Amino acid sequence: MRSFLLIACLVFGTPLAAQDINVEYDKNRDLSKYKTFTLGSGEIITPRDRRTGNEAKLHEWIRSSIAKELKAKGLEQVDSAGDLLATYVVGTQQRTDYSQLGPLGVSPDNSSQTWSRDYQLGSLIIDLNDRSHNLIWRINATTNAAAMDINVLIEQVVSAGFKKFSLKPKKVKKKK
Secondary structure (H helix, E strand, C coil): HHHHHHHHHHHHHHHCCCCEEEECCCCCCCCCHHHHHHHHHHHHHHCCCCCCCCCCHHHHHHHHHHHHHHHCCEEEEEECCCCCEEEEEEEEEEEEEECCCCCCCCCCCCCCEEEEEEEEEEEEEEEECCCCCCEEEEEEEEECCCCCCCCHHHHHHHHHHCCCCCCCCCCCCCCC
């Protein structure tokens, strides 16, 4: 019974698709003046010997997800000289987590046990800059890259990162 509880804690206590998405932007900036965007360059920072899969397809998924979100927010995509330039950096890194289990489920003469978990930590950073190269919006996301379909994961990250992005003018609070 103890072994079952130990395995259940390990399996269900570790989220498979944990995501950490941070968004940086100036809350006082009026985004309503921006009407167009251009997709700029993207870079894969995973070391070449560790890359798997089709790199062109990865770029396509990221670029189409960004374009879809920005169009849904009311921006028009143009080939060059847009009001905003969207660029990104994507990559993965091999990681290992170690943890002590303690006395739960082990023999009396061995009071602790160590376990480890190997996984791919994925990272996606998306920047929106204006024509003066001022950072307008940044999405910085990390996730367990092996947890699910990468295309679905990219769409989730991009959607969550642009959730608060709005071209509507800021409402000014009236003082009484």
